[in-house]
Amino acid sequence: MKLNAGVEWVLHTCLNLGWIEEDTREGASTARLAAFYHLPPAYLGKQLQALVRAGILTSTSGPRGGFRLARRLEDISVLDVVTAIEGRTNAFECTQILHDGPGANPATDYRTVCAVSQTMSRADLAWRRELASETLADIRDRVLTFSPGAPRQTRAWFENTRA
Amino acid sequence: MKLNAGVEWVLHTCLNLGWIEEDTREGASTARLAAFYHLPPAYLGKQLQALVRAGILTSTSGPRGGFRLARRLEDISVLDVVTAIEGRTNAFECTQILHDGPGANPATDYRTVCAVSQTMSRADLAWRRELASETLADIRDRVLTFSPGAPRQTRAWFENTRA
DNA sequence: ATATCCTGGACATTACCTATCCAGAATTTC
DNA sequence: GAAATTCTGGATAGGTAATGTCCAGGATAT
Numbered sequence: 447m448k449l450n451a452g453v454e455w456v457l458h459t460c461l462n463l464g465w466i467e468e469d470t471r472e473g474a475s476t477a478r479l480a481a482f483y484h485l486p487p488a489y490l491g492k493q494l495q496a497l498v499r500a501g502i503l504t505s506t507s508g509p510r511g512g513f514r515l516a517r518r519l520e521d522i523s524v525l526d527v528v529t530a531i532e533g534r535t536n537a538f539e540c541t542q543i544l545h546d547g548p549g550a551n552p553a554t555d556y557r558t559v560c561a562v563s564q565t566m567s568r569a570d571l572a573w574r575r576e577l578a579s580e581t582l583a584d585i586r587d588r589v590l591t592f593s594p595g596a597p598r599q600t601r602a603w604f605e606n607t608r609a
Numbered sequence: 610m611k612l613n614a615g616v617e618w619v620l621h622t623c624l625n626l627g628w629i630e631e632d633t634r635e636g637a638s639t640a641r642l643a644a645f646y647h648l649p650p651a652y653l654g655k656q657l658q659a660l661v662r663a664g665i666l667t668s669t670s671g672p673r674g675g676f677r678l679a680r681r682l683e684d685i686s687v688l689d690v691v692t693a694i695e696g697r698t699n700a701f702e703c704t705q706i707l708h709d710g711p712g713a714n715p716a717t718d719y720r721t722v723c724a725v726s727q728t729m730s731r732a733d734l735a736w737r738r739e740l741a742s743e744t745l746a747d748i749r750d751r752v753l754t755f756s757p758g759a760p761r762q763t764r765a766w767f768e769n770t771r772a
Numbered sequence: 773a774t775a776t777c778c779t780g781g782a783c784a785t786t787a788c789c790t791a792t793c794c795a796g797a798a799t800t801t802c
Numbered sequence: 803g804a805a806a807t808t809c810t811g812g813a814t815a816g817g818t819a820a821t822g823t824c825c826a827g828g829a830t831a832t
Binding site for chain 2: 447448449450451453454455457458461482483484485524532535537538539540541543544546547548549559561562564565566568569570572573574575576577580584585586588589592595596599600603
């Protein structure tokens with residue numbers, strides 16, 4: 447039960463894009479976004495492509511191209527981002543082993559009926575609900591409280607490495 | 610982000626043990642517990658050993674030996690079982706990529722400070738809290754409501770395959 | 773003594789995550 | 803129009819963890 451490392455990467459990357467766009471009204475390329483944290487560029491690119499497919503980012507090809515936020519941080523929940531990378535699979539996947547036990551009804555879908563499955567589903571639901579209740583803007587605001595200089599520092603880095 | 614399959618196996622197995630012990634005051638061997646759902650015996654054995662180490666089951670060697678519940682279903686939370694199999698690792702593991710970004714403080718533990726990490730930790734906490742709030746007795750009672758014949762049917766199977 | 777059964781470790785297999793590379797298309801710049 | 807930049811999608815390789823098997827050893831009941 448471990449999330450893809452990409453979840454951490456893209457959450458931070460989206461926050462960075464928020465600060466960049468506030469300033470320059472431009473996006474950033476995979477290469478520079480990856481260099482910011484010394485992440486493998488090609489692999490981060492895969493994750494960003496997933497965000498584009500999920501409608502969280504937009505991309506443009508060519509020089510001066512790159513990725514931008516498709517909407518405001520207020521309108522992107524953490525769950526949106528997690529789901530884009532991780533898919534909709536639950537941590538607990540009911541394999542319906544009751545079907546292999548005595549007295550099983552072949553027509554029954556134990557994913558909805560089985561009491562064990564129900565309990566585990568509720569836990570997964572609680573996890574998702576928690577992530578759905580927080581937006582990237584909420585996270586950004588908490589970053590600002592803890593380290594107010596973060597936006598300026600991030601913008602400066604992207605400007606200085608522009609060439 | 611997927612739980613070990615063993616979680617499903619041992620949750621159902623613990624419920625079966627509950628019904629068996631109500632009746633015969635005896636445990637059941639790995640071989641028979643596995644046969645009940647056509648699970649690989651040796652691998653289920655590994656999972657049951659983990660439950661013994663966690664203090665959820667007790668085991669006895671030799672003929673008529675096997676596994677028994679170490680305490681009542683009322684006193685075993687679903688989280689206890691999940692943790693025994695899965696360990697205490699969270700779904701989201703903060704790799705502190707902020708340490709690799711500009712302006713990082715090498716002395717800072719970003720697992721507690723980073724706003725992204727905090728959000729993801731809260732979600733994991735909500736998941737655990739949900740699992741901790743439910744006991745195996747709760748699940749058993751819901752099974753009884755849905756299929757009152759389950760205990761009798763399970764006991765019958767274990768008695769008939771006794772030899 | 774013998775048969776049963778758990779224990780722990782070693783080992784093989786499989787699946788998935790991580791990561792790279794490349795050809796192709798889109799876009800800007802000159 | 804040519805060249806450089808950048809995203810896109812697919813193919814592929816490597817690594818790690820989950821899955822599954824096997825066996826020697828110890829414990830226990832008959």
